[in-house]
Each structure stands twice: as C-alpha cells, then as structure tokens.
Amino acid sequence: MRHIPAVRRHRLGDELRRLRRSAGLTSGETARLLGWHQSKVSRIETGVSRVKDTDLAGLLDALRIGDPQLRTLLGALAGTAGDGPGWWQAYGGVIPPGYRDFISLESQASAARTLETSVVPGLLQTPGYARAVTRAALEGLPAATVDALVDVRLARQEVLRTATPLELHAVLDEAVLRREVGGRAVMREQLRRLAELARLPHVQLRVLPFTAGGYAGLTGPFVVFSFPHIADLDLVVLDHLTNSLYLERKEDLEAYRAAFDTTQAHALSSEDSLDLIAGIGDGA
Known part of the structure; x- marks a missing residue:
C-alpha cells in the first residue's frame, strides 16, 4: 500500500464531509447506503484511514457526484488516480x-x-x-x-x-x-x-x-x-x-x-x- 501524505488524506476527508452534508446525508445514512459501519465513514472523513479506489468510487456514487473532473481530482488526492492509466x-x-x-x-x-x-x-x-x-x-x-x-x-x-x-x-x-x-x-x-x-x-x-x-x-x-x-x-x-x-x-x-x-x-x-x-x- 502506497503512503499518502497526511495533508492529502485530511483535505480529502474534509471535502468528502462537505459533499456528504451538501447531499443532506448523515454519516450513518451514508454508511447504510454502502453497507459499511459508520466508523468507516468517520475514519475516511477524518483522514485516519486511506480510502481504496473502489470505496471512493462507491462513496462518490452514493453522494451522486457525477462531475468527472472532480472525481478524478479526489482520486488523485486519495492516491488512487496514480494507480490508474496515467x-x-x-x-x-x-x-x-x-x-x-x-x-x-x-x-x-x-x-x-x-x-x-x-x-x-x-x-x-x-x-x-x-x-x-x-x-x-x-x-x-x-x-x-x-x-x-x-x-x-x-x-x-x-x-x-x-x-x-x-x-x-x-x-x-x-x-x-x-x-x-x-x-x-x-x-x-x-x-x-x-x-x-x-x-x-x-x-x-x-x-x-x-x-x-x-x-x-x-x-x-x-x-x-x-x-x-x-x-x-x-x-x-x-x-x-x-x-x-x-x-x-x-x-x-x-x-x-x-x-x-x-x-x-x-x-x-x-x-x-x-x-x-x-x-x-x-x-x-
């Protein structure tokens, strides 16, 4: 697993939290949509845990984030874009x-x-x-x-x-x-x-x-x-x-x-x- 600088994990978490709130969802509701435990959402939003590419894609789908440029940027922050076909x-x-x-x-x-x-x-x-x-x-x-x-x-x-x-x-x-x-x-x-x-x-x-x-x-x-x-x-x-x-x-x-x-x-x-x-x- 690649090391992702803490500053990027924290910035990513802050943005995901903002997007969740803009979607009108609580962390518990988001977790239920994805079949996760609420603590997993919390760890991602606080930058404690690195988010996998599949989890990030599922989370953005749940939040109805369709903008491809925004999704790609969030992937780069999460370290997943660097694993793609660049x-x-x-x-x-x-x-x-x-x-x-x-x-x-x-x-x-x-x-x-x-x-x-x-x-x-x-x-x-x-x-x-x-x-x-x-x-x-x-x-x-x-x-x-x-x-x-x-x-x-x-x-x-x-x-x-x-x-x-x-x-x-x-x-x-x-x-x-x-x-x-x-x-x-x-x-x-x-x-x-x-x-x-x-x-x-x-x-x-x-x-x-x-x-x-x-x-x-x-x-x-x-x-x-x-x-x-x-x-x-x-x-x-x-x-x-x-x-x-x-x-x-x-x-x-x-x-x-x-x-x-x-x-x-x-x-x-x-x-x-x-x-x-x-x-x-x-x-x-």
Whole structure:
C-alpha cells in the first residue's frame, strides 16, 4: 500500500464531509447506503484511514457526484488516480512512488507557484538542459535511465499545452539564468525557451535579481499547487529530481505562500525579466 501524505488524506476527508452534508446525508445514512459501519465513514472523513479506489468510487456514487473532473481530482488526492492509466505508470521502474504521486497531482492542478534558486523549473526545461541537469545531479546512471528520466521531465510539460493548461507563476533567482548548465549552447537554447514560454498567457515568469539581496525563499526551491473545484486545497511540495517531499502542517503551507508572495513582490516585472533573460542570452 502506497503512503499518502497526511495533508492529502485530511483535505480529502474534509471535502468528502462537505459533499456528504451538501447531499443532506448523515454519516450513518451514508454508511447504510454502502453497507459499511459508520466508523468507516468517520475514519475516511477524518483522514485516519486511506480510502481504496473502489470505496471512493462507491462513496462518490452514493453522494451522486457525477462531475468527472472532480472525481478524478479526489482520486488523485486519495492516491488512487496514480494507480490508474496515467502516462507516468510506464516509468514505474525508473521513478519512485513519491515522484509518480507528484506528477499525478501536477497533472490535476489548475495553478502552480514555483520558486527556483539554482535550476530552471522542470516544466520549462529544454531537452538538452534536462539531460545536463539529470547527468549532473545523478552521476553514474546508465544512459537508458538518464534517457527515461529526461523523457519523464519533458512529458510533464504537456500540462502547459492542454486545452485548459496549468497556470504557472514562476520566480527564478538570477543565478538560474547565469549558471551554464550543459555549456553555452545548451544554455543559450534554454534562455530562448524561457523567453518563448514567458509570453504564453498562462505563464508568468519573473526574475529575482542579485540586487534584491536576501529573500524568504533563499534556502531552497518549492512548489505550491492549487486545484479546481475545492477551495483552500493548496499543497506545498519540495520537488527534487526523482522524489518529492510533502509538507503536512498548515503552518508550513501558510509560510510558503507568504514566502512566494514576498519574493514575487521583490522580483523584476515580467517585462524587465524578459529583458534580463534576453540580455544574458545575447552574451551566452
């Protein structure tokens, strides 16, 4: 059984409780509809127990939840969507469960706020840059494994090209632009890609210049995901190359939201950020 972060179990339980109450049912009535003991409904709604995919489907049917997007999102929170036919399942032998879980959530998110302090965010990387980062971070990997990890990184970018694309807000430390990952040619191509993507209506890219000095997110990169349909469901994830760490305390979520907002406020405007990217690219 896969580990599902407690923050997700609790958020899922809160939403299921809200949906049950909206349906005008008590926990006892819901349990009787499903042939369960009332304590099972209670354990699911309080986040004590992980809900199986079949149980979640039955529960949503009992609550008359027919919206397929909402059902899929709730499945992702429960950890059941990651067990389905997502494209990332083909890489099960290469990427660990935590990373697959991250990709599942990313594919369901409506928005992401990301701060990067050292490398270009995965969703914005070119193939050459992704390969250079993978080789540098995980030295000694077989060529086939490197290829697979790069494929995963590039496949994730599809969320920016769908009919309802992910709304991405990215703040990059200036160091990200000036570090020559993979050499000058790779970096020049990467800077051009950043400029292209930054012009998309659903991508906001801003650079925090060296002149800004110290800032709240200086200690490391992070991602804050937001989801459709469910209010106050933001999740903070520390995204590493092949794994992810979920922060489970509400205090952490609030701290990272504030850190992103503060950092973004001290960053260059979108237009000035594009000028800086172009200037560095011309000199690369």
